Structures are given as structure tokens and as C-alpha cells.
Amino acid sequence: MQSKQILLPDAQRHEAFLRSAQFAPELARIPFKWRNRVITAAMAKMAWSSWYKIYESIATSFVREFAEQYVPAGVDLSQSDADIVATAERAAAGVTKMLWMAVSDTHALQIMEDECTAYGIELPEFDALADTIARLVDARWWRRQLRKRVKRAFEAGNIRLGYVNYRGEPYASNDAVLSRLAQNRRNAAALAATLVQNENGQQFSIAELAEKTTANKAIRRGELMLRINGFEQIARECGDQGIFITWTCPSRFHAMQHSGKPNDKFDGSTPREANAYLGKMTSLCRSALARRGIGLYGFRIAEPHHDGCPHWHLLLFVRPTAKYKTAHLQDVAGRAIRIMKRYAWRVDRGEPGAFARRLDVKRIDWAKGSAAGYIAKYVAKNIDGVAEHKTKEGYVVTADTEGDVELTPSARVESWAACWGIRQFQQWGGAPVTVWRELRRIEESMLNEAPAAMRRAWDAVQKIDGEKRACWAEYLRAQGGALVPRKELVVTLAKDEKTVIGRYGETLRTTPYGVRCSDLIGVVFKSVRHTWTPVQATGGRGVAVGVAVPRTRVNNCTHPDRPAPATPPAAPAPDLPAEAKTALIAAWAAVNACPYPRLIVPDNPPHKGNGT
Incomplete structure (x- = not known):
């Protein structure tokens, strides 16, 4: 006698398909925290269909669209901060390796754009190609971009799936809050461990200096x-x-x-x-x-x-x-x-x-x-x-x-x-607060022959504990009122522009060094600014960020001096067009990305007669 075929309810068949080994590859990119809610959302989309050819395609399309929107390609959203750091190192090393093979500026730009796309990051745009290269070969730049990309993508998914609400995790998900608290602890440790010294010989940690600013x-x-x-x-x-x-x-x-x-x-x-x-x-x-x-x-x-x-x-x-x-x-x-x-x-x-x-x-x-x-x-x-x-x-x-x-x-x-x-x-509206803060850096001895408006603004921002409070209203009166246009301000910043060598090459830095008064043209009331230089911490164990931990317990200082290993012979340069070789070397030399300009060829270069 032929057995009777029993059909399960549609909802059970839908869930069985979503949790089957056949559908598992589609869920592989979805973080484990999200999977149950993604399956629930997919079942809501599939509810109207009972034919497997239709509801299976609906589920596949929904999950793929969700992953494309909330899961960046090439990035694991469930990775820890240490994993992000390792990913940044790999990405920077990968760009460095591939750029050696670039034969033109256009080719180099395409390589960097493809690598950024693979990690769901936008390629930075600069007028000079060297500025872009300097960032793409730096693991710290990748670390910042990946942290921001992973955090925002994961938080967007948490919002989309309903985790963020007053009945669950209000304002921000627990993942975002824990990540931020961990970041604040790392920053606090780094600031406390970094000592700086000014030209007067005074030493402070950066954490102590930050406590005296609006970071407090x-x-x-x-x-x-x-x-x-x-x-x-x-x-x-x-x-x-x-x-x-x-x-x-x-x-x-x-x-x-x-x-x-x-x-x-x-x-x-x-x-x-x-x-x-x-x-x-x-x-x-x-x-x-x-x-x-x-x-x-x-x-x-x-x-x-x-x-x-x-x-x-x-x-x-x-x-x-x-x-x-x-x-x-x-x-x-x-x-x-x-x-x-x-x-x-x-x-x-x-x-x-x-x-x-x-x-x-x-x-x-x-x-x-x-x-x-x-x-x-x-x-x-x-x-x-x-x-x-x-x-x-x-x-x-x-x-x-x-x-x-x-x-x-x-x-x-x-x-x-x-x-x-x-x-x-x-x-x-109102006068800028940057001028208010700069006025506080000016000593009273600088105001011996200052105009009345300058003296009035300076008095307004001064604070003496237990005697006098600063007054924002009086500062606005001295500046011309609450609706004064920027071009009619009485007291403005005096700025110094200079070219400095930064992490990614030359950059124009604008630094205030005092204020100007419209009633006394050509005169700058200079503020007190210290020049801080980092110093080596002594006593106790310091905390450093970005310093590699030794892989062994061996103290190399107790071993006798060994001769330095011989420098391996340089590999022969590939036969590239002259203009391509010149452009590549110039781009790398401009950012000091290697000790000397050189070209790398594969480990097994072709030889005559070997059939390769």
C-alpha cells in the first residue's frame, strides 16, 4: 500500500530551509548575534508562498541584499579590535606588495581603489598620488578606517534588526558601548604613560594636561x-x-x-x-x-x-x-x-x-x-x-x-x-569661542597699551577663583554683540601658517599664536604657548600603544655581540619602460616608503631555456 505523504505547515518548511546546510553558506557572512533575527525577517518575507521554488529564491535574495547593505565585503563584523589591527597590517602589506607591480599612475590608482573596495572603504582623494599612496601603505590609516567601518556597519545592523530601543539596548547597542569604553581605557592608558616636557623643564603626562582642557x-x-x-x-x-x-x-x-x-x-x-x-x-x-x-x-x-x-x-x-x-x-x-x-x-x-x-x-x-x-x-x-x-x-x-x-x-x-x-x-551666532580661549592665554603685561575694546574683552574672559567669574555676555558686548558678523569682530585670531613634515608628507598647518584688535591694526597680542617634547618615562612599567611585544623571554642584552648578517644581494630589476620605472621610483621616494628606491621581481625569475 502506498504511504501517505504528509506536508509540514508552510512556516515549518520555511524555517527548515533557512536552517538547513544548503542555506548555511548564505548565512556565513551574517554575525552570529544577528542570525535568528535575520531568519525571522526572512520568514516574514516568505510567508505568502508555499512553493519551494518561490520561497527559496525570496529567502536567498533577502539575505544577500541584507548582507550587501550591512556586512562590508572582506570584513568580519564579529572580529575583535586585535583582529582589526591584524587585518589593517595585512591590508597595508598587500597594497605595498601590489604597488611594486604598478606600471603607471593610473595602474597604481586602480590597485588602491580595488583594495579599498575589497574592504568596503572609500579611497581617499588627493591632488597628488603620493599623498594617497602614503596613506594606503600605512597600517595605522587602515586601522582607523576599519574600526570606523566595522563599528558603523555593525551598529547599523543592530538598529535595522531592532536591538536598539528602550526595551532592549537604548540609544546605542551594548556592542558599541563596550567598544567605546574599551577605546577610552586604551586612550587613557596611552595618555597617562606619555610624558612631555616644555621649554621650562616642567614635565606632565598628557592625561594631566587634558584634565585642564574641555576634554574634562x-x-x-x-x-x-x-x-x-x-x-x-x-x-x-x-x-x-x-x-x-x-x-x-x-x-x-x-x-x-x-x-x-x-x-x-x-x-x-x-x-x-x-x-x-x-x-x-x-x-x-x-x-x-x-x-x-x-x-x-x-x-x-x-x-x-x-x-x-x-x-x-x-x-x-x-x-x-x-x-x-x-x-x-x-x-x-x-x-x-x-x-x-x-x-x-x-x-x-x-x-x-x-x-x-x-x-x-x-x-x-x-x-x-x-x-x-x-x-x-x-x-x-x-x-x-x-x-x-x-x-x-x-x-x-x-x-x-x-x-x-x-x-x-x-x-x-x-x-x-x-x-x-x-x-x-x-x-x-555670537562671537567665536576660539578667540575667548585664546584671550585666556594672554598675560596682562601684554595689554599695557591695548585699546579699550581689547582690554574689555580680556577682562571678560578672566576667572579668579573665589573673586571673579568669567562673563560670556560681557565678551559678546566687547566683540560687537550677539549678531556681529565675522568680518566685523573687534578681536580676532592671529594665525601662523607653515609647512610641516607630517606622517604622510608635507602639510600646511595653521596655528594661532595670539589675537588682533581692529582698533590697533598691525599689532598682535601674543599668547603664552609652550613647546612640548616627549620624554622617556622612568621608573615603573610604562604602557605604550602600537609597540610589539617580544616573542620570547630571552634577554638579548646578555648575549655577546654578534656580527650583523650580511645584506642579501639585490634582485635584478625587471625590464620596465623607462617612464614607468621613473614614475614608480619617484612616487615611493616622495613618501620615504622604503630605505632606497628599488624594484622587486618574483622569487623565481624566468631564465633562458627553462621553458617559462
Whole structure:
């Protein structure tokens, strides 16, 4: 009797195919963390089909498209930082070996472009071929590019598969946070182990010097709040109107909904692309405001939604300028808000919730309190944390642990910004902070015959503990106000341009060495700057980065001196055209990539009569 054929349900057949040995090669490139969710997403695509010829092709196409978008070719996303360093060494060595075979500049450029493509990295563009070669043969350049490429690709996949949300890993994935914390530890060890000495004989570690700059989170937060308070003082004095705005991206930039469910409208955009969209829209908006004679100044802060998509908080003060075109409209803030809404709703205007969520506006009422209070929470939350860390949606984010490592909300935000290269804080309008910092380097003895404006600006930036605080508002008054154009600044930087020999050849370096005052043309008030040189650390075991560890325990210093090995004879040069040989040697000599220009031939060069 013929046995009865039993068909499994479609879902079971789909999953059996996805987990079969036949389909395993398609999943080989996918990191192990992602595979279950990739299989789940593929099964959702296959659900409508019950014929194996159709659902198998659907699954194969989906997985290949996903891998092409989120898994760079030639790069293993699950590799550790040590593996990335080894990959960088191999890539640099491979480029070096292949460039010896180049016969022209075009051929060399094609070799480097193919090698970058193999690792999913863009070829750097420079006017001189030697500048490109200098980077492609340097393992440190490859290390930086690979770290950035692997981190962003892995994080983009985590966002696409729904790992990053307030119910799982808010703001940034645990992988990104752990990688950033490990990087910070490596950097801290390197800075602490590197000693430098100035011309006065004073020695410090670079870590000690960094603690005195805005790299110190406490100093960074204090300076930001000082500048925000200064803007508020100017706004109160001038009667400017204040507004606090939250600018959000369209739905297609969000991987997750407010409820924590996947967003069907998500198009795969990364947080970096979403931040670029916000930058473009606000740039167009500011240009439109300037054309209508509306001046604005203040601060903007970028921070992530729970799914990693950025949004901007803007604390702005507006006033009509001499070019204000609608004098009959006294509500300048209302006019500015209408223009901002026009650009906030410009893209995907008709989607549900666009008018309600794209632009949230709050007018600042001076009678109710300080304008800085609107933004102080966001400054602290994005630098060193607050007691209660809430997302824009109102969810409370608490600290998490991964092994013995605590993952705080502020560490997640900092990792998010570092991973995607997003600038968190930006000043709009006002005088530049670089001049403020340079004025602090100028000694009082330099101001004996300084103009009154120069003396006023210098006094404003000075701080004496327990006696006097620096005042950003007074600094703005000395510079010409909060809306002063750059070309009308009273105090500007004095810069020195010189050509220096860097890691990749000659480069033009611009260094400030003081300030100039428009009231005293031709005079530079020089700042105090030290020349720091590295010194050899003594006592204890130093920590170095990029130094190879000995392969054996043998102390070679105790062995008797041995004669140096004889230099092997140079291999005969291949028979290349004269212009090709000259161009190749010149390119290598320009970057000092080898001890002397030479050409390498294969280990077994052909000989007459050997049939090769």
C-alpha cells in the first residue's frame, strides 16, 4: 500500500530551509548575534508562498541584499579590535606588495581603489598620488578606517534588526558601548604613560594636561552653561524673544515606533544620514530667516531617540535686524516659527503625525524663570549624566550591566555620538569661542597699551577663583554683540601658517599664536604657548600603544655581540619602460616608503631555456 505523504505547515518548511546546510553558506557572512533575527525577517518575507521554488529564491535574495547593505565585503563584523589591527597590517602589506607591480599612475590608482573596495572603504582623494599612496601603505590609516567601518556597519545592523530601543539596548547597542569604553581605557592608558616636557623643564603626562582642557567633562559642561547664560543675559538686555524647539526627523529615519514595535516605513537610513538631513533643513531655514531680516543666536544640542535616530534641541533668541522686511509684524518669534515649520514639514509632508511631532515649539516666558533651565538638563544628560535619564518619548533609561561593566545612559549617548561622528553641541551666532580661549592665554603685561575694546574683552574672559567669574555676555558686548558678523569682530585670531613634515608628507598647518584688535591694526597680542617634547618615562612599567611585544623571554642584552648578517644581494630589476620605472621610483621616494628606491621581481625569475 502506498504511504501517505504528509506536508509540514508552510512556516515549518520555511524555517527548515533557512536552517538547513544548503542555506548555511548564505548565512556565513551574517554575525552570529544577528542570525535568528535575520531568519525571522526572512520568514516574514516568505510567508505568502508555499512553493519551494518561490520561497527559496525570496529567502536567498533577502539575505544577500541584507548582507550587501550591512556586512562590508572582506570584513568580519564579529572580529575583535586585535583582529582589526591584524587585518589593517595585512591590508597595508598587500597594497605595498601590489604597488611594486604598478606600471603607471593610473595602474597604481586602480590597485588602491580595488583594495579599498575589497574592504568596503572609500579611497581617499588627493591632488597628488603620493599623498594617497602614503596613506594606503600605512597600517595605522587602515586601522582607523576599519574600526570606523566595522563599528558603523555593525551598529547599523543592530538598529535595522531592532536591538536598539528602550526595551532592549537604548540609544546605542551594548556592542558599541563596550567598544567605546574599551577605546577610552586604551586612550587613557596611552595618555597617562606619555610624558612631555616644555621649554621650562616642567614635565606632565598628557592625561594631566587634558584634565585642564574641555576634554574634562566638568570643564566642558561648565563652559557650555556659561555661554548659554551669557546669551540669555544679552537677550534680556536687548528684549529679544526666546524659543525652545525640538526638531525631529520624518518617520522613514526611525527604525522603531514609540511603542517599541518595528517601523514599517523605515528605509534603512543611519543616524549619520538622519543628522545630515537635520543639518540640511536647518541650514535652509537659517538662510530663509536671514533673507527676511530675522537674526537669531543660541545653541543646538543633538541627542538620540531610543532607537538611535537623532533629534535636535534648539534654544534660540530672535530679533529683527535692519533688513527686516515685515515691519508690520511685531511678533518676530511667531514669524520665525512659521518659517521653521515650513522646512520641518517639507519632506514627507503628508505622513500621519508630521504636523504634530516634527517641530515642537515652546516660547520662553521670562516671568517664569531662566531660559537656561530649558536646556541645562540636556547639557548634563549628554555629558556626564543626570539622576533620571528620560528619552524624548518619556521612557526612563536606567544603567545596565554587561558582565562587570556598568553601561550608564550618558555612556550610551557618548558612544552613540562617537560611533556616528555626530557633533553634540553647536553654537549659532555670537562671537567665536576660539578667540575667548585664546584671550585666556594672554598675560596682562601684554595689554599695557591695548585699546579699550581689547582690554574689555580680556577682562571678560578672566576667572579668579573665589573673586571673579568669567562673563560670556560681557565678551559678546566687547566683540560687537550677539549678531556681529565675522568680518566685523573687534578681536580676532592671529594665525601662523607653515609647512610641516607630517606622517604622510608635507602639510600646511595653521596655528594661532595670539589675537588682533581692529582698533590697533598691525599689532598682535601674543599668547603664552609652550613647546612640548616627549620624554622617556622612568621608573615603573610604562604602557605604550602600537609597540610589539617580544616573542620570547630571552634577554638579548646578555648575549655577546654578534656580527650583523650580511645584506642579501639585490634582485635584478625587471625590464620596465623607462617612464614607468621613473614614475614608480619617484612616487615611493616622495613618501620615504622604503630605505632606497628599488624594484622587486618574483622569487623565481624566468631564465633562458627553462621553458617559462
